[in-house]
Amino acid sequence: MTSTATDPHPSDEELTGGELKRRLARALRRQKIRALLLIAPLLLFILLGFIAPIGSMLFRSVENNIVTDIMPNTVAALQTWDVDSTELPPEPVFRAVVQDIQVAAEQRTAMQLARRMNFEVPGFTTLMRQTQRAVRRWDVETDGPFRDQLIEVSSDWGDLHTWRALKAYSSEYTSGYYLAAVDHTMVSGHIEPLPDDRSIHIMLFWRTAWMSALICFMTLLLGYPVAFLLANVKERYANLLLIMVLLPFWTSLLVRTSSWKVLLQEQGVINDFLVWLGLVADDNRLSMINNKFGVIVAMTHILLPFMVLPLYSVMKTVPPSYVRAAKSLGANDWTAFWRVYFPQSIPGIGAGAILVFIIAVGYYITPELVGGPSGMFISNRIAHQWYVSGNWGLVGAPGTILLVAVLVLYWVYDRVVGIDNVKLG
Amino acid sequence: MTVVSWGGAYQASQVNAYINPYVAAHPGLNVITDESSADAVARLRAMSEAGNVTWDLVDVVASDAMRLCDEGLAMPIDADTQLAPAPDGTPASQDFGNTLVSECFIPQIAYSTTFGYRTDMVPDGVAPPTDACAVFDTATYPGRRALERRPIGNMEWALLCDGVPYDEVYTTLETDEGVQRAFAMLDTIKADTVWWTAGAETPQLLADGEVFMGSTYNGRLFAAIAEQHQPIGMAWGYQMLDLDGWIIPEGLPADHLARVMDFVYFATDTQRLADQAAYISYGPARASSAPLVGNHATLGIPMGPHMPTDPANMTGAFLFNYTWWADHRDELDARFQAWLAQ
Incomplete structure (x- = not known):
């Protein structure tokens, strides 16, 4: 042309x-x-x-230039000090601290550094506040030596723990956030696991994975018969059914989640009904919300269309004559379904499962609203780090782990099932 | 003069209680009100960097005031020479007392995180709860509870109700055993507790009868009780107070500074802070204002009993420990969230 x-x-x-x-x-x-x-x-x-x-x-998730930017002299002076040393760093390091914090106080960046270090060492905020107030009055040239003066300002400067942490987290790029995202720390200069009562991430990753898998399975269990029905009834009924599947899909996510709250809470519709029937005692109502159960129910409902639609589009392409042929050759209903129909619907199952699982793994709003602490996902922890703690590194690291995990899963899936066998429509 | 505050009902209470009266007494003065308090720290940083501070007076929460003071963005104040004494001559520093949490901070009001309970769910023959410790007493007060999903407040209540005197609470929390003791106390109600993240949740949970008792901001409970007439009572004891007040940006021109200082002297005196209580259920930060608190301007109910700072409500009350939590928040938050998720 x-x-x-x-x-x-x-x-x-x-x-x-x-x-x-x-x-x-x-x-x-x-x-x-x-x-x-x-x-x-x-x-x-x-x-x-x-x-x-x-x-x-x-x-x-790896960036850490705040320490080198704000305390360049200290970081340089600490180079020669060994983290395993049982001696405090020598006087030049203390002098460098005074120099750096004087500049930082002038540029009003000292408290930014304090916030960064406080993620690793509780008490760093006060240490910086006291130090910044004191060093403003000092002259680096004439007022030394500073070692004892700084320890006078705050005994934390005389604590090896402070120096080890400062050295461990002083590199421009750090693996510290990734370590924290898998419940480890290098605050002592060596990588070691966090105590159990501070470990939360691995448990949340694991919970997110198994609950997503369960939700995925539940959508398959509920969605398969629906999709089968959709693909095998007369067209005008099929359209009506399809609209019923899509209607919740078109309703706001927040509305649907909040409706589950109304249904499932202790004074909610379902409990009221069960009490009315006499199946549940009024003073012993079922806890169906703010726990894992609530999340599984609400997310299964919300993600159901993502399973039904790929299944439906694949099932529609399965010629009914195959099942008829199987039956005419002597197969009973179950064998005809299981040996002939089901294998042809597998691409739809694969597509639905991967879609539902990947969406579920990154879900935030439903666990947040109906999950309570025991139904919390890793994404809720990430959001908490973002808007409560302001620890952006610890937002990036678990976020990246989640991304990589999904990509690996996709790759494994491709190897096992073959992505060409997946049909979305 | 540009005055920055939070907008909404709170800023309206300031306009009614002291900006309008001040303007009436100073004809020709033009007061511009801004509603940027929520991002005041970031804005002041930017203004200071550009060397062009256009705000004269900024309303911030105490923790922001401390941060601005640390960064040299707010001006230090000498309470006794720059603020009005109480009517009986008590110097301002004593009248404000421990609400002067930073040398740059001029307190106006105290709000609190405190407990409300369903009056119709108190068991027969039992006295209604009067303080936060009732939340741990599931034997006397059965039913579910609502607590905030963060360690601040909850850790203090756990230890206070376990018998630790207030002045030992924070040293106790600095030890591992102390933290475990607090968690052990919270463990006794963990299964009965709904954890909230937004202040509006507790009034809703109370209204639905989902919980018997829950913590939230006192203003939210006031609205549920006085405006929506819910069957809710207050258990003020051991409330945790938080503060809001003015800061003056560092580096104002002399004429602006003189004007602002004159306004602040007027706006934070005993009568003006008491007047503000007629418009909002936050307590005046001055001790001498409490007896002067009158009726609500539109609802007509006496506001004294709804003030966190009313002497009758102050049993065991403690102030949000800003400096301690700044140091320990990251660590304890991690432990608290781990404890919750288990």
Whole structure:
């Protein structure tokens, strides 16, 4: 099309082979550019709205330049001090601390450093506040030596623990956030597990995984017969049923989650009904919300369409004649279903399962609203770090782990089932 | 003069109680009100960096005031020379007492995290709860509880109700055994507790009869009791007070500074702080204001009993320990969330 448009008289002259190739290449290039321009808005959007934030999250999970930026002299002076030493660092280090904190106090960055270090060492905020107040009055040239003066300001400067932590977290890039995301610390200069009563991440990763798998299984259990029905009834009934599947899908997520709250709470509809029936004592109502049960029920409901729709689209393509053929060859209903129909619906199961599982693993709002502490997912912990603690590194690290876990899962799935066997429609 | 505050009902109470009267007494003064308190710290940092501070007076919570003071963005105040004494001549520093949590902070009001309970769910023949410790007494007061999903407040109540005197609470919490003791106390009600993250949840849970007793901000409970007429009572004892007040940005021009100091002297005197209580259920930060608190401006009910700072409500009350929690929040929050999730 393009070549005829650019060349009005293609048949007038004999084209040499080289000329033809050149023109063809030019035409193809033009087509490519046009195609690129057409997808440019989307590409730009994905780049800015998706790739860039993920990149920044990856970066934040290792970035740690706040310590080197605010205490450059101290970090340099600490190079020669061994973390396993039982001696405090020598006087030049203390002097460097005074120099650095004087500048930081002037530039009002001292408390930023305090916040960063307080994630690792409780008490660093007060240490910095006291130190910054004291060093403002000192002269680095004439008021030394500073070792005893600093320990006078705060005994924490005389504590090896402070120095080990400072050295351990002084590199420009740190693995500290990843360690924290798997319940480890290097606050002593060596990597060691956090005590059990501070460990939360591994347990939450594990809980997120098994609950997502269970939710995935529940959607399959409930969704398979629905999809089967949809694919095998007359078209006008199928459309009605499809609308009933889609109706909740079109309702706001918040409304659906809040409705579960109304249904499941102790003074809620279901408990009231059970008490009315006499199945449950009024003073011993069932706890169905603010726990794992509530999350599984609400998320199964919310994610059901993501299972039903891929199943339906695959089942619709299974020719009914196969099952009929199986039956005419002597198979009973179950054998015909299990040996003939079910294997053909597996691509739909694969698509639905991977879709539901991946969405469930990153779910936030439903566990937050109906989960309570025992139904909390890893994403709730990540959000908590973001808006309560302001610890962005500990937002990035578990976020990245979650991303990598999903990618690995996808890869394994591709190896086992084959992604070409997955049909979304 | 640009005055920055939180907007909403709170800023309206300030306009009614002291900005309007001050403007009436100083014709020609133009007061611009701004509603940016929520991001005041970030905005003041930016203004200071640009060398162009356009705010004259900023309303912030005490923890933000301390941060601004640490960063040199707020001006230190000498309470006794720059703020009005009480009517009986008591110096301002004594009248404000321990609410002067930072040298830059000029307290206005105290609000509190305290407990409300369902009056109709108190068992027959049992006296209604009067303090936070009733939350741990499941034998006398059966039913579910609502507590905030964070360690602040809960750790203090756990230890106070386990018999630790207030002045030993924080030294106790600095030891591992102390933290475990607090968790052991919280363990006794863990299964009965709904954990909230937004202050509106507890009034809703109380209204639904989902919980017997729960903690939240006193203003929320006031609204549920006085405006929505819910069957809810207050158990004020051991309430945790938090403060809100003014800071003056560092580096104002002399004429602005003189104007602002004159306004602050007027706006934080005993009568003005008492007047503010007619518009909002937050307690005046001055001890001398409490007896002057009158009726609510529109509801007409006496506001004294609804004030966190009313002497009758102050049994065992303690102030949010800003400095201690700044140091220990990250660590205890991790432990608290781990404890919760188990």
